[in-house]
Amino acid sequence: MAAAARASSHAPHIPVLIGPILEACAPISGRWLDGTFGAGGYARALLDAGAELVVGVDRDPTVFDLASNWSDDYGERLVLVEGEFSDLDQYVEGGLDGVVLDLGVSSMQLDQAERGFSFMSDGPLDMRMSQSGTSAADIVADADEGQLADILYHYGEERASRRIARAIVAARTSAPIVTTAALVKIVEACLPRPKPGQSHPATRTFQALRIAVNDEFGQLVAGLEAAERALSPNGWLAVVSFHSLEDRVVKRFFQERSGKASGGNRYQPQVLADAPRFKARNKGLTADSEELKRNPRSRSATLRVGQRTEAPAGMVNRQKLGLPKLVLDG
DSSP: OHHHHHHHHTOSSOOTTHHHHHHHTOSOOSEEEESSOTTSHHHHHHHHHTOSEEEEEESOTHHHHHGGGTGGGGGGGEEEEESOGGGGGGSOSSOEEEEEEEOSOOHHHHHOGGGOOOSSSOOBSOOOSSSOSOOHHHHHHHSOHHHHHHHHHHHHOOTTHHHHHHHHHHHHTTSOOOBHHHHHHHHHHHSOOOOTTOOOTTHHHHHHHHHHHHTHHHHHHHHHHHHHHHEEEEEEEEEEEOSHHHHHHHHHHHHHHTTOSOOOOSSSOOOOOOOOSEEEOOSOBOOOHHHHHHOGGGGGOEEEEEEEOSSOOOOOOGGGTTOOOOOOOO
């Protein structure tokens, strides 16, 4: 779409599945919130498509400096807020007509070696989106072997989690593990060399640590709940996820909130459901061949869209959302 093209032409981060989002939620109008502002691709596309106002939220303070060369073009139609999307209902007064969340790490963050998100370039083992709090290096230094193994297994689905955790604990007795290259070297020694087409051996380890550092599942569930509270009747919630763990949570949230969760069985009688808070509008959309050629980052993305009903927001049963079973001390 023309709006998507304009949004991506001046930004280092191409907004994934923006075309399907604009199509699913058409006509775009009213007040929207982009809870993962990043390089601004989604916000710009929404504004160009007809949104009267977009509130751009991000916990990474550096992204707003990058937007300074174009954000004034939209005047008062674009409002930028440094914060977490888990609190998105606190950043606006009155109902929203739409919320969009892109759960992936942006290309610009991956390209900044000093942020420590990427295993492809050496830099400090950081991974903090907000640039404050516990870093990946802190977790690698302080977590015991069992905690490390649990993080890698539950957040990264790493089958060799115990082997890698044991190697990390052994390595840190000789020297602190404070760079991405040092961690990559440890992980590579624990796993066979990848075959052509396979992902890098450190992919799952880096994903797991990033999730732990940024409390990504806690943020995700709280953000979905906040969107339910913030959206007006008929308002849209569009969520783009990048791995199966995230998508499972989003899928089950829409199932639970639209009254389409699995019913009872012979052992557990069906419980009467509350009034649906959402109408699920798709079963999970992925990029078409054209977008895959234009934006390889979209290959692992899944879009789910729901539309708010008039039912009042309520409590979400988090135990039914398929969250990873990981509890860390402290």
